[in-house]
Amino acid sequence: MKPTSMGQAVLIAAAVLYLVSVFFLSSPIWMGFSLNALIIAVVALSWNVTGGFGGLFSFGHAVMYGTGAYASAVLQVNYGVNAWIGLVAGIVAGAVMGAFIGAITFRFGLKGSYFALVTLAFAEVMRICASSFAFTGGGAGLQVKLDPGISTLQFQDRTVSYTLLLLVVAAVMILTAVMKNSRFGAYLIAIRENEDAARALGIDTYRIKVIAMAISGAFGGLAGVLYLQTMLYIDSTVVYGNAISVEALIGPLIGGAGTVWGPLVGTLGLHLLGEGAKHLLSNAPGLNFVLYAVVLICALRFLPQGLMGFAARIGPFRKKEEDDDNA
Amino acid sequence: MLEVRNISKSFGGLKAVSDASLDVPEGSIVALLGPNGAGKTTCFTMIAGFTKPDTGTVTFRGEDITGLAPHQICARGMIRTFQIVQPFAGLTVEENIAVGAYLHHHDRADATALARKVGKQLGMGGMLDRPAASLTIAGRKRLELARALATGAKLLLLDEVMAGLIPSEVTEIVGIIRQIRDEGHTILLIEHVMQAVMSLAETAYVLNYGEMIAHAPPKELVQDPAVIEAYLGHGAATRLQEGGHA
Ligand SMILES: Nc1ncnc2c1ncn2[C@@H]1O[C@H](COP(=O)(O)OP(=O)(O)O)[C@@H](O)[C@H]1O
Numbered sequence: 001m002k003p004t005s006m007g008q009a010v011l012i013a014a015a016v017l018y019l020v021s022v023f024f025l026s027s028p029i030w031m032g033f034s035l036n037a038l039i040i041a042v043v044a045l046s047w048n049v050t051g052g053f054g055g056l057f058s059f060g061h062a063v064m065y066g067t068g069a070y071a072s073a074v075l076q077v078n079y080g081v082n083a084w085i086g087l088v089a090g091i092v093a094g095a096v097m098g099a100f101i102g103a104i105t106f107r108f109g110l111k112g113s114y115f116a117l118v119t120l121a122f123a124e125v126m127r128i129c130a131s132s133f134a135f136t137g138g139g140a141g142l143q144v145k146l147d148p149g150i151s152t153l154q155f156q157d158r159t160v161s162y163t164l165l166l167l168v169v170a171a172v173m174i175l176t177a178v179m180k181n182s183r184f185g186a187y188l189i190a191i192r193e194n195e196d197a198a199r200a201l202g203i204d205t206y207r208i209k210v211i212a213m214a215i216s217g218a219f220g221g222l223a224g225v226l227y228l229q230t231m232l233y234i235d236s237t238v239v240y241g242n243a244i245s246v247e248a249l250i251g252p253l254i255g256g257a258g259t260v261w262g263p264l265v266g267t268l269g270l271h272l273l274g275e276g277a278k279h280l281l282s283n284a285p286g287l288n289f290v291l292y293a294v295v296l297i298c299a300l301r302f303l304p305q306g307l308m309g310f311a312a313r314i315g316p317f318r319k320k321e322e323d324d325d326n327a
Numbered sequence: 328m329l330e331v332r333n334i335s336k337s338f339g340g341l342k343a344v345s346d347a348s349l350d351v352p353e354g355s356i357v358a359l360l361g362p363n364g365a366g367k368t369t370c371f372t373m374i375a376g377f378t379k380p381d382t383g384t385v386t387f388r389g390e391d392i393t394g395l396a397p398h399q400i401c402a403r404g405m406i407r408t409f410q411i412v413q414p415f416a417g418l419t420v421e422e423n424i425a426v427g428a429y430l431h432h433h434d435r436a437d438a439t440a441l442a443r444k445v446g447k448q449l450g451m452g453g454m455l456d457r458p459a460a461s462l463t464i465a466g467r468k469r470l471e472l473a474r475a476l477a478t479g480a481k482l483l484l485l486d487e488v489m490a491g492l493i494p495s496e497v498t499e500i501v502g503i504i505r506q507i508r509d510e511g512h513t514i515l516l517i518e519h520v521m522q523a524v525m526s527l528a529e530t531a532y533v534l535n536y537g538e539m540i541a542h543a544p545p546k547e548l549v550q551d552p553a554v555i556e557a558y559l560g561h562g563a564a565t566r567l568q569e570g571g572h573a
């Protein structure tokens with residue numbers, strides 16, 4: 001989690017500075033925009049677990065997000081279940097969905113673009129299901145009753161929502177850092193780097209990949225619940241839509257996949273860019289995605305390791321020598 | 328320690344290995360020889376669980392391990408290296424070795440300490456923090472060996488760890504392999520460098536077109552005309568007599 005270079009320190013400082021500035025600007029537009037960016041940052045962190053550390057490029061991460069959001073919404077709206085239980089259910093549902101997709105696709109040895117396509121297909125199937133059944137609200141979606149309070153996880157003061165979201169993002173990043181430095185993280189990275197070598201070294205690659213999908217699903221489900229509790233309304237085209245799947249991967253790819261800060265840095269940077277362009281170019285809808293595509297292509301071409309990877313090469317901090325033998 | 332009985336593998340119509348058997352006694356160094364395409368690597372992939380043999384059994388420390396997954400076999404103490412080296416290119420040398428060390432050391436500090444120890448033992452102390460992608464071929468071959476050792480495996484299947492090395496590097500790695508054996512490991516190695524096999528292995532098997540055609544100490548094998556013809560090709564016998572090694 002600690003920066004390894006001046007460049008990274010600057011990037012992280014910029015992200016933190018921006019996040020703190022929101023408290024002082026007291027602009028509703030700025031606040032709404034930042035709330036949205038933080039929710040997307042959680043999806044990006046979710047994608048980062050499998051895509052960044054495991055090299056498993058999903059193109060359908062909306063499936064985790066939507067499943068989390070719907071699990072909580074269905075319980076709250078149809079069964080009057082408490083929002084906190086809805087939160088837990090959303091996380092669990094996301095994890096189960098992730099593990100399920102992983103268990104099936106990895107059992108059939110799907111990799112690379114095949115894996116990407118299957119995840120996309122899962123998201124589409126879920127979107128169609130959610131828009132078809134009555135208990136998911138069909139095409140109309142689900143609306144959670146407005147009832148602000150701690151027990152309903154609804155906050156009228158947006159500064160409170162924002163603070164809580166910041167804490168959630170920080171928690172997910174800390175979990176990511178813990179994972180990265182654990183045996184599980186080392187195994188996941190080993191699988192990304194070379195799956196055959198990983199198998200030879202005693203790693204049950206199937207198991208590790210399925211667990212990674214479950215963790216990613218838990219984060220994605222959490223993000224879906226955060227969206228639900230912020231907007232109090234979901235429908236299938238929004239939470240299972242391709243836009244979420246694209247946003248999930250684009251932030252990490254630009255910020256630095258397989259790093260702790262990359263998904264947040266990338267997501268914030270992109271959203272600022274997209275928002276700026278929208279205002280400059282008179283709100284043409286979908287324009288931000290055109291811009292994202294251009295930025296993504298440039299990033300993949302010129303910054304293969306994202307901003308964090310690029311920044312790592314600017315003014316690297318000297319590593320403390322533990323011992324100087326050159327045996 | 329390892330008993331392989333009548334294993335076979337076909338790829339489509341091609342019989343890559345047919346009815347091959349071999350024994351590796353504990354504490355020994357055994358070589359598996361044969362010309363290119365003879366089926367040596369395929370034998371390793373079957374023994375280590377990467378492909379299931381069509382027929383036959385593999386017994387390791389008295390347990391039938393035929394058809395087990397690689398990670399299950401590795402957990403039992405047998406590991407293979409790759410002829411075409413497979414480093415974790417984006418990781419440092421230390422991180423590469425640590426992946427192996429994690430098998431029996433769940434704590435990061437323990438795994439890292441073991442990785443550093445094994446790295447130094449194999450003469451890689453000065454490159455622990457370098458990315459694996461920056462290593463020379465000799466370095467990468469050593470890294471394969473180091474990762475395998477770090478898992479704590481007792482039986483190492485080494486697939487051409489000397490191929491592509493210059494003679495001085497071969498001499499070094501021969502010394503390392505002998506040292507590993509003396510520390511209590513058992514080694515089955517596929518090798519093309521005849522000099523190395525002569526000085527290392529107590530006994531050797533020869534595969535040709537998937538069939539085991541000979542089994543004897545290497546010094547006797549190199550005088551076996553059938554082996555010379557199959558493995559070394561025409562003219563090699565004369566070279567051997569003149570030069571002492573190929
Ligand atoms: N996965 C595979 N699919 C098809 N043919 C293979 C495969 N692996 C090996 N072979 C074939 O099996 C034969 C034995 O190969 P190999 O075991 O690599 O030989 P060696 O290691 O002795 O050089 C070769 O003819 C090779 O082309």
Ligand SMILES: [Mg+2]
Pocket residue numbers: 367368369410
């Ligand atoms: Mg081979």
